[in-house]
Amino acid sequence: MEDQILALIPLLTPIVVWGFKAVIPRIPKWMLPVLAPCVGALAEIAMHYAGASAEATVLRGAILGASGLWLREAMDQIRKRLAEGKRPATE
Numbered sequence: 001m002e003d004q005i006l007a008l009i010p011l012l013t014p015i016v017v018w019g020f021k022a023v024i025p026r027i028p029k030w031m032l033p034v035l036a037p038c039v040g041a042l043a044e045i046a047m048h049y050a051g052a053s054a055e056a057t058v059l060r061g062a063i064l065g066a067s068g069l070w071l072r073e074a075m076d077q078i079r080k081r082l083a084e085g086k087r088p089a090t091e
Contacts, residue, residue: 009061043061
C-alpha cells in the first residue's frame with residue numbers, strides 16, 4: 001500500500017507546482033524546478049504523519065518530486081516533437 005501511495009508523488013507534484021504558479025504568477029521560472037523536490041519532500045513528511053508511510057525519508061520524497069518534474073518535461077518534449085511531425089528522440 002505504501003508503494004502505491006508513493007507512486008502518486010511524481011504524478012501529483014507537477015499539478016501542485018502548476019497550482020503554485022497559477023496562484024502566485026510572480027514566481028520566477030527558475031524557482032519551479034526547485035519547488036518540485038520541496039513539494040515531494042513535504043508530501044513524504046505529510047504521508048508519514050498521516051500514517052501512510054512507516055518512515056519519513058525526505059530524500060526519497062525529494063527524488064520522487066524531482067522525477068515528477070522530469071516526467072512532465074518529457075511529456076512536453078514528446079508532445080512538441082509529435083506536433084512538429086517528427087518522432088520522439090530516443091537518446
